Amino acid sequence: MLETPGKTQSGSAPSGLRTLLTRQHTPPPARKRSFVTAFDVAKLGFFLFGFPRNAFGSIDVTKDCNLRCSHCYFFEGSEGAAPAYEATPQLAVEAWIEKLEHLKATTSRVDFPFFQCTWVGGEPLMRRQLIEQGRRFFKYNTVVTNGTIPLPDWPDVSWYISIDGDEAIHEEIRRKKGIYAKAIKNVADHPALSVTIAYCITRANAHCLEQAVIDWAAAGARHMTFDFYTPIGDMCDGDDSLFLPLAERDVVLDRLLELKRIYGDFFVLPERAFRLMKSDISRQVTDNCLFSTKAFAFGPDGVQKEKCMMGPKADCDRCGCVVPFYLASLTDRRRIAQDLGQEFVRAARSAANGVVTAVLD
Ligand code: SF4
Ligand code: SF4
DSSP states (O other), X not given: OOBOTTSOOSSOOOHHHHTTOOSBOOOOOOOOXXXXXXHHHHHHHHHHHOOOTTSSEEEEOOSOOSOOOTTOXXXXXXXXXXXXXXXXXXXXXXXXXXXXXXXXXXXXXTTOOOOEEEEESSOGGGGHHHHHHHGGGSSEEEEEEOSOSOOOOOTTEEEEEEEOSSHHHHXXXXXXXXXXXXXXXXXXXXXXXXXXXXXXXXXXXXXGHHHHHHHHHHHTOSEEEEEEOOOBTTHHHHOOTTOOOHHHHHHHHHHHHXXXXXXXXXXXXXXHHHHHTSTTTHHHHHHTOHHXXXXXXXXXTSOBOSSSTTOTTBOGGXXXXXXXXXXXXXXXXXXXXXXXXXXXXXXXXXXXXHHHHHHHO
């Protein structure tokens, strides 16, 4: 049984999960948020009218990184340079700014709305000047970093720190000691920044995700999100040992749904996104991937990548990237309507229970 100090658990975990859900969980206090944000209004627009092309996308800031994680799609598991860009120079910062200015001057806001950009890499903070100068073009900016370089105090940015397990597993996969504590300190040193922890679930770290949830909630991270490792072509000579087969993924998703009931908005993904990742439906999402059809993804050379941020070799049938599932969760009208109906029933039941209790009192 899942134990939640100071909180009554509504509903218990399926019996097979009980042995996995054994840790003490204390959710972080809920944070105040504005009633309706500009992003909420945009989400309503996506729900009603679908995604405009290029509203979301990514820019690979650099082809360098100070780590070499064993599962990295960018370095394809190699110790050396990123194979796709080994022979290609990365675009200079000034050339990037010119490119963005040209794009802005020559495209309509319908074709390229400059709404959101995720700055990735490589390790984007190894070339922070590009983000410093380039983020002004977009309304929303996200930077995905490995957390080992001090975060600049940019309050307008959504920070994502990528994590691969609890301390021991994270440092084993990332092949460097001390970086888990360093990333925790980085978050604790910047309480005013909005930091989301992005945990990439693999066969090597599915068992310890609860410890990471506890660690990062205590460290003061604003949110946490989860992806599953996506196999990349013939990476590691076809060794897919990090890939979690879909049936095992389903079990982990059930655990995440249980944890979501405790952690609420600390888990930034809606329950619907977790459900869309389940094996009975995931292919419907990835076969119609909104990331691939609607988003931009520029490599460090400034050239549009196929098919998505992970490049042409990513295995769509086994994709665990959260983006297509999150985007589908915002636009799947039937499921959104079902969820709203269920919320309404829950609220009505709870209100009716309140009335009965008041009468009996
Ligand atoms: S920190 Fe990120 S970019 Fe660098 S090797 Fe690891 S996964 Fe790749
Ligand atoms: S790998 Fe995933 S995110 Fe990339 S195009 Fe395929 S389904 Fe979309």
